[in-house]
Amino acid sequence: MPENTMMTPACLIDEAKFKRNVERVANHVAAQGCQLRPHVKTLKSVAAARYYAPPGTPITVSTLAEASYFLAAGYRDILYAVVVTPNKLSEVASLVADGAQLTVMVDSVAGASALSEAWQSPHTLQVAIEVDVDGHRAGIQPDAEALPDIATLLCKAEKLQFHGLVAHAGASYGSFTPAARHDMAEQEVARMQHAVRHLTEHGFTCQMVSIGSTPTALEDVDRTGITEIRAGVYATFDCVMAGLDVCKVDDIALSVLTSVIGTQPHKGQVLIDAGWMALSRDTGTATTSFDCGYGLVCDLEGKLLDGWYVAHTNQEHGIICHRDGGKVATDMFRFGQMLRILPVHACATASQFSQYTVVDAHMQTQAVWSRVNGW
Amino acid sequence: MPENTMMTPACLIDEAKFKRNVERVANHVAAQGCQLRPHVKTLKSVAAARYYAPPGTPITVSTLAEASYFLAAGYRDILYAVVVTPNKLSEVASLVADGAQLTVMVDSVAGASALSEAWQSPHTLQVAIEVDVDGHRAGIQPDAEALPDIATLLCKAEKLQFHGLVAHAGASYGSFTPAARHDMAEQEVARMQHAVRHLTEHGFTCQMVSIGSTPTALEDVDRTGITEIRAGVYATFDCVMAGLDVCKVDDIALSVLTSVIGTQPHKGQVLIDAGWMALSRDTGTATTSFDCGYGLVCDLEGKLLDGWYVAHTNQEHGIICHRDGGKVATDMFRFGQMLRILPVHACATASQFSQYTVVDAHMQTQAVWSRVNGW
Numbered sequence: 001m002p003e004n005t006m007m008t009p010a011c012l013i014d015e016a017k018f019k020r021n022v023e024r025v026a027n028h029v030a031a032q033g034c035q036l037r038p039h040v041k042t043l044k045s046v047a048a049a050r051y052y053a054p055p056g057t058p059i060t061v062s063t064l065a066e067a068s069y070f071l072a073a074g075y076r077d078i079l080y081a082v083v084v085t086p087n088k089l090s091e092v093a094s095l096v097a098d099g100a101q102l103t104v105m106v107d108s109v110a111g112a113s114a115l116s117e118a119w120q121s122p123h124t125l126q127v128a129i130e131v132d133v134d135g136h137r138a139g140i141q142p143d144a145e146a147l148p149d150i151a152t153l154l155c156k157a158e159k160l161q162f163h164g165l166v167a168h169a170g171a172s173y174g175s176f177t178p179a180a181r182h183d184m185a186e187q188e189v190a191r192m193q194h195a196v197r198h199l200t201e202h203g204f205t206c207q208m209v210s211i212g213s214t215p216t217a218l219e220d221v222d223r224t225g226i227t228e229i230r231a232g233v234y235a236t237f238d239c240v241m242a243g244l245d246v247c248k249v250d251d252i253a254l255s256v257l258t259s260v261i262g263t264q265p266h267k268g269q270v271l272i273d274a275g276w277m278a279l280s281r282d283t284g285t286a287t288t289s290f291d292c293g294y295g296l297v298c299d300l301e302g303k304l305l306d307g308w309y310v311a312h313t314n315q316e317h318g319i320i321c322h323r324d325g326g327k328v329a330t331d332m333f334r335f336g337q338m339l340r341i342l343p344v345h346a347c348a349t350a351s352q353f354s355q356y357t358v359v360d361a362h363m364q365t366q367a368v369w370s371r372v373n374g375w
Numbered sequence: 376m377p378e379n380t381m382m383t384p385a386c387l388i389d390e391a392k393f394k395r396n397v398e399r400v401a402n403h404v405a406a407q408g409c410q411l412r413p414h415v416k417t418l419k420s421v422a423a424a425r426y427y428a429p430p431g432t433p434i435t436v437s438t439l440a441e442a443s444y445f446l447a448a449g450y451r452d453i454l455y456a457v458v459v460t461p462n463k464l465s466e467v468a469s470l471v472a473d474g475a476q477l478t479v480m481v482d483s484v485a486g487a488s489a490l491s492e493a494w495q496s497p498h499t500l501q502v503a504i505e506v507d508v509d510g511h512r513a514g515i516q517p518d519a520e521a522l523p524d525i526a527t528l529l530c531k532a533e534k535l536q537f538h539g540l541v542a543h544a545g546a547s548y549g550s551f552t553p554a555a556r557h558d559m560a561e562q563e564v565a566r567m568q569h570a571v572r573h574l575t576e577h578g579f580t581c582q583m584v585s586i587g588s589t590p591t592a593l594e595d596v597d598r599t600g601i602t603e604i605r606a607g608v609y610a611t612f613d614c615v616m617a618g619l620d621v622c623k624v625d626d627i628a629l630s631v632l633t634s635v636i637g638t639q640p641h642k643g644q645v646l647i648d649a650g651w652m653a654l655s656r657d658t659g660t661a662t663t664s665f666d667c668g669y670g671l672v673c674d675l676e677g678k679l680l681d682g683w684y685v686a687h688t689n690q691e692h693g694i695i696c697h698r699d700g701g702k703v704a705t706d707m708f709r710f711g712q713m714l715r716i717l718p719v720h721a722c723a724t725a726s727q728f729s730q731y732t733v734v735d736a737h738m739q740t741q742a743v744w745s746r747v748n749g750w
Binding site: 005009041062063083091108170263264277280281283314315317334335338348352 | 380381382383384385416437438457458459460461462463465466482483485486489510512513545634635636637638639642646648651652653655656657658689690691692694709710711713722723726727728729748749750
């Protein structure tokens with residue numbers, strides 16, 4: 001692509017880095033003796049998923065829109081990883097009627113009761129219980145008295161099938177040392193094993209015992225009793241993951257192509273046409289020692305411009321500054337020059353686009369991958 | 376809509392509040408003796424715009440995708456309010472060839488030179504110069520020597536027409552008292568008048584003298600020499616604007632409909648199915664005395680639940696907390712209950728959706744308005 005014909009902002013995927021990341025995680029999870037159930041929520045693209053989850057592979061989705069889109073592309077074994085509410089059951093029923101082997105989640109007696117009462121389909125729905133392994137967000141405690149009560153409710157319902165347990169160690173995003181990550185990975189497994197034992201003592205069998213997050217998935221721990229690992233952002237990685245040392249900055253496969261639209265030399269600022277609409281408002285590294293603002297700045301070839309980062313964003317404007325402050329000359333940037341911004345959080349940045357341009361190391365377009373948005 | 380059939384998350388617009396906001400600003404700007412050129416970047420919806428900018432009205436856009444979409448709906452007088460770069464000129468040429476009376480912007484000699492060299496169309500393109508009135512972001516200083524140089528470059532180019540000046544007092548978002556807002560509105564006018572005088576002294580005539588931001592547009596100041604006012608977010612307002620006291624919380628016309636998917640009573644947390652994918656990652660009130668987190672919580676009827684706000688977000692999970700901390704009982708929330716979240720920044724929240732459901736005070740759907748995304 002000649003520089004002056006590419007529209008900006010645009011979302012690029014570096015094909016070689018993407019393939020390398022995908023291979024790394026696939027090999028690691030296989031070596032851990034687990035099935036990988038990729039979370040497709042980062043790229044939400046069938047064209048991308050064929051590299052890390054060919055049709056037939058079990059996948060995880062974050063929306064029913066993803067479930068529908070991937071089902072149409074031949075994916076049947078789908079985990080919907082957000083607790084399901086009654087208002088979504090007509091859509092869930094459509095998916096199951098269309099052949100999805102869909103697993104939904106509950107994490108409370110109230111949720112299981114609501115599901116039992118509201119599920120009207122002639123088809124059986126697989127239901128997993130979400131377990132809290134790290135106090136991060138949702139899920140029931142492994143030793144909660146309500147855990148077997150939920151399983152009982154699910155087993156009693158004629159057209160529901162208790163399928164197992166799901167957990168997500170989201171707190172691993174706050175594990176900044178190798179030891180902390182390893183501990184979190186062990187904790188994720190241990191608490192899940194605890195929940196399985198709790199249910200086993202009450203006579204329940206867990207067919208699915210699903211854990212995962214990109215940081216813990218890449219740890220090497222004993223995963224006895226775990227049937228599958230979920231991870232999502234690993235295919236592209238991002239600055240958050242680089243800050244955790246789960247990947248290197250050079251592994252980040254997603255970037256936003258942008259044009260320089262001006263400089264304010266007296267402030268040491270370079271303006272670009274990628275604001276929060278393109279980069280997202282995510283500043284997930286802001287409270288860490290690896291603060292990347294709204295993204296790190298690379299040249300058109302993808303070479304990191306050391307010290308430059310997107311410090312501010314408005315809707316369609318980004319402001320690049322240097323870490324050393326406003327005294328660093330901006331004259332290395334010229335009007336109309338194209339740059340690539342490495343995302344702080346790839347899931348958030350990718351979600352601002354409807355497609356990705358897949359490029360090789362010479363910025364030659366190899367493919368255009370579309371994605372699904374919405375709910 | 377019965378509660379159990381609405382999909383969540385969804386983006387709602389309260390029709391009565393929307394119409395009231397639109398009327399308020401239209402009346403005010405008319406009383407100020409200026410043409411209103413609404414910025415359509417908040418809702419990006421032709422169906423919404425017909426209430427505040429019927430076809431034929433001049434509009435402001437933030438992307439060429441908006442320009443194309445609004446042109447197709449009969450809008451011709453369009454200001455593209457981001458400095459244009461050569462890579463966008465083929466799209467700009469298409470729009471002009473299709474009948475758009477498009478005005479683009481430059482704010483540097485480099486930008487004007489690049490435009491002069493790269494504009495190849497047989498049609499004449501209107502070009503305005505962006506002026507910096509508040510040190511907020513982009514634009515050239517009113518007294519800069521380069522200002523007449525840019526105008527000269529534009530006038531020399533055969534198929535470019537120097538059209539005037541544009542400024543945006545974005546710093547008004549940091550004006551937290553009536554006096555500060557009034558001062559900023561006066562400053563916006565005064566610096567623009569200065570820029571006009573500067574160019575007049577060099578023999579240039581400014582047909583367009585365009586200023587605006589929602590906070591300054593709503594001030595009552597002498598606007599001599601100003602031909603038009605731009606504003607965008609006023610049609611829905613948001614928590615940022617309420618924090619500035621530019622509107623009341625009760626004026627906020629946009630909300631995200633969401634379902635309660637669980638509670639963590641020991642932490643005082645309520646989980647909802649609206650995460651940052653629905654609400655956006657914008658925390659624009661975080662550093663102010665009116666910190667709304669990721670949004671304020673209302674019941675299904677739109678009544679504010681005092682003290683409750685979205686404190687944390689993941690991709691499809693939001694966590695509601697009470698300002699008084701984790702000791703406040705969460706049992707007023709029930710599984711599956713629907714809530715409405717008032718957005719921190721309406722432009723960012725609206726951009727996460729492809730359509731809006733327009734509802735009356737009884738949550739009856741009046742219309743569905745689609746929007747354009749992308750670039």
